[in-house]
Every structure is written in C-alpha cells, then in structure tokens.
Amino acid sequence: MAELSAQASQTATEVRSRTLSEGLFGWFLVGPAMLFIAVIVAWPLAETIRLSFMEAGLGGEKFVGLENYQDLADSRKFHQTIVRTFYWMFLSVSLKLLLGLIGAVLLNAAIPGRALFRVLVMPPWVIPIAIGCIGWLWLYNGYFGVLSGVLMKLGIIDGPFEFLAYKTSAFYSAIVTDVWVGTPMVTLFFLAAMQGVSRDLYEAAWVDGAGRWYRFRRITIPQIMPVIVSMALLSAIWTFNSFEIIWILTEGGPRSATTTLIVDTYKVAIGNYKFGEGAARAVIIVFLLAVFSLIYLFFLNKINKRYGVK
Numbered sequence: 001m002a003e004l005s006a007q008a009s010q011t012a013t014e015v016r017s018r019t020l021s022e023g024l025f026g027w028f029l030v031g032p033a034m035l036f037i038a039v040i041v042a043w044p045l046a047e048t049i050r051l052s053f054m055e056a057g058l059g060g061e062k063f064v065g066l067e068n069y070q071d072l073a074d075s076r077k078f079h080q081t082i083v084r085t086f087y088w089m090f091l092s093v094s095l096k097l098l099l100g101l102i103g104a105v106l107l108n109a110a111i112p113g114r115a116l117f118r119v120l121v122m123p124p125w126v127i128p129i130a131i132g133c134i135g136w137l138w139l140y141n142g143y144f145g146v147l148s149g150v151l152m153k154l155g156i157i158d159g160p161f162e163f164l165a166y167k168t169s170a171f172y173s174a175i176v177t178d179v180w181v182g183t184p185m186v187t188l189f190f191l192a193a194m195q196g197v198s199r200d201l202y203e204a205a206w207v208d209g210a211g212r213w214y215r216f217r218r219i220t221i222p223q224i225m226p227v228i229v230s231m232a233l234l235s236a237i238w239t240f241n242s243f244e245i246i247w248i249l250t251e252g253g254p255r256s257a258t259t260t261l262i263v264d265t266y267k268v269a270i271g272n273y274k275f276g277e278g279a280a281r282a283v284i285i286v287f288l289l290a291v292f293s294l295i296y297l298f299f300l301n302k303i304n305k306r307y308g309v310k
Contacts, residue, residue, distance in 0.1 A: 045286070051279035058273050068280035075169035077256070078264070080283075085260040088175065089240045095179045096235055097228065100186030105216070107187065108194045118191070125184035136177045140164050140249075167257035170250050174222070174258050178245050182238070186231050193227035194220060229300050236296070237289060260284050 035162060052068055054061045102269070106120050124132060142160035144147045151157045163173045196207045197220060205215045221228075243262050252259035252267065261281065269278020 035176075037260050048279045048282050052274055052283045054276040054279075055217060056275040056279070060281060061068045061276070064276070068277050069284075071277070072284065073279060081176075081256075081259055081261055081264050083206055084171075085240065087260075088171075088260055089236055092178045092197045092239045093176050093182055093235045095175070096239075097184045097232055098181065100190050100231075101228075103168060103183065103187040105220075106192035121184050121187055123184075123194075124180050125182075129181060129244045130257070132181060133245055135174075136180075137164075137249060140173055165254060167254055168255055171257050172248050173215060174249050177249060178239065178282060181245065182235060183234055186235060189231050190224060193224035196224040225303065232298055233293065236292070240289060240292075241285075 051061075053063060053065055055064045055067070057064075071164075100180075103121060107114060108122065108296045137146050139147050140163035142162035142165070145163075147163065148157070151161065152159070164170045201214055201219050201223075205219060210218070238259075241262050242260070243266065246260060246263050247266070248260050250258045253262045262285065265278050265281040265285065268274050268281060
C-alpha cells in the first residue's frame with residue numbers, strides 16, 4: 001500500500017508539473033501578442049484619454065477636466081462634421097457593396113477572358129492611394145482634366161468646371177474616388193465567397209425550373225451573407241477613418257465641405273498643435289465607432305437568424 005501511495009503521489013506530482021509547464025508555455029506564446037497590444041493599442045489609447053482632459057500644446061499641459069468635451073458639445077460645426085462623416089461613410093460603403101456585388105457576379109460568370117478581367121479589377125486596390133488620388137486630381141481639374149473636357153464636348157457645361165472647387169461637387173467627387181479605391185477589395189471577397197457555394201444547389205434549383213434571379217436571391221445571397229455583413233462592417237470602419245483620399249484631394253475643403261472627423265482631428269491636433277482638443281475628438285471617434293459596431297452586430301444577429309446563418 002505504501003508503495004502504491006508513493007507511486008500515486010509521484011504521478012500526481014508529474015501531472016501538476018506537466019500542467020504547470022503547459023500553462024507557462026501557453027503564456028509564453030500569448031505574451032508577445034499581449035505585449036504588442038499593450039504597447040501599440042492600450043497605451044496610446046490611455047494616453048489619448050489622458051490628453052483629452054488637458055489643455056496641451058507645444059508649451060506644456062494644464063488639466064482642464066471636461067472643458068474640451070464641453071466645447072465640442074457646444075460646437076455646431078462639430079455636430080455638422082459628425083453628420084457629414086456618417087453620411088460620407090454610409091453612402092460610400094453602400095456604393096462599394098452594391099458595385100462589389102455586381103462585379104463579383106459578373107466575374108463569377110462563365111465568360112471568355114474571365115481570368116483577365118479578375119486581374120484588371122485589382123489596380124485601384126493595389127496601387128498606392130497617393131498615386132491613385134493624384135490621378136483623380138488630374139481628372140477633376142477643370143482646365144486639363146478629362147472629365148471637364150468630355151462634359152464640354154458633350155455640351156453639358158459651357159466652360160471649364162473645377163470639381164474640387166465647390167462644396168457639393170467636391171464632396172461627391174471624394175466619394176467617387178473612395179469608392180474607386182475600395183470596390184476591388186469588396187469585389188474579390190464577394191467573388192471568393194461565391195466560388196465557395198456548392199454548384200449542386202444551383203443545379204438542383206435549375207432542375208426545379210428556378211430562374212437566374214430566383215437562384216441569386218434564394219441561393220447566392222443567403223450563402224454569402226456572412227461575407228456581406230463582415231465586409232460591410234470592415235468597410236464602414238475603414239471608410240469612417242479614411243484620411244488619405246480626402247487630404248490629398250481637398251484637405252477637407254472647400255469651406256470644410258469634405259472635412260470628416262478624422263480630418264478635423266488631424267487639423268486640430270497636428271495642424272494647430274492643440275493636442276488636448278485633438279485627443280478629445282479622437283476619444284469621441286473611438287466611442288462613436290464602438291456604438292456603431294454594437295448596433296451593427298445587433299442587426300447582424302437578426303440578419304443571420306433570418307437567413308439561417310450561425
């Protein structure tokens with residue numbers, strides 16, 4: 001009995017030692033990722049929140065409490081910027097999803113040269129955003145731009161038209177550029193999802209006499225719905241935080257017509273060296289995106305239940 005007890009005790013000790021070593025090994029694997037998140041995400045976020053309660057600039061810092069947030073709450077211009085940002089995001093994302101879905105359907109069709117068309121859809125996404133935006137600057141130019149020249153040839157306008165010089169045209173011109181940049185990625189993701197749908201489903205529906213539109217609504221859309229909603233959320237966040245396109249095209253002008261929250265934050269914090277006010281704007285951006293994501297996930301669950309997606 002004593003010998004069996006000693007063996008059992010030794011076995012328990014070995015198990016505890018093995019469990020402990022496995023636990024340490026797990027922390028060893030997770031540790032670098034946690035350290036990376038702490039340094040790259042957590043610390044900058046905490047520092048931003050701290051600065052938002054300060055009047056901070058090149059001359060130093062002074063604690064002002066909620067004064068920065070109160071100024072933003074009382075600012076009619078800031079309220080307009082929030083509305084403009086969400087309008088920019090919803091319109092741009094809607095067009096990306098619509099055009100991406102249409103493009104994926106066309107690229108998924110059995111047509112000659114399909115591989116070539118799939119390659120040709122890539123350049124807007126692959127080339128650097130700065131280079132693409134410079135190209136659009138040339139297109140929008142009223143005196144030597146292609147768009148203005150074509151419109152004059154067609155008799156739609158009488159003279160050169162500067163697309164980026166007027167509030168309405170500048171805003172929608174920036175949206176067109178953003179859609180041009182973002183649509184290829186959405187198209188490729190939708191295309192990959194469509195190619196994962198079983199052909200047996202389409203063949204069975206075709207045998208039953210279902211038309212193309214019916215198969216698209218009842219088979220394609222439900223099967224790729226998880227990808228659609230995921231891309232909608234990712235594209236919304238990327239578009240909400242889009243900076244390069246607007247800054248290169250208009251720098252937020254004319255008369256703040258294309259100034260979104262991220263551009264406004266850059267102007268205040270970096271352009272005017274008002275780090276405290278800029279930090280308060282950055283905190284509000286994080287809060288708005290968090291609220292938007294929660295609302296989005298709520299509707300996502302409802303959509304998934306409707307289409308039977310787990």
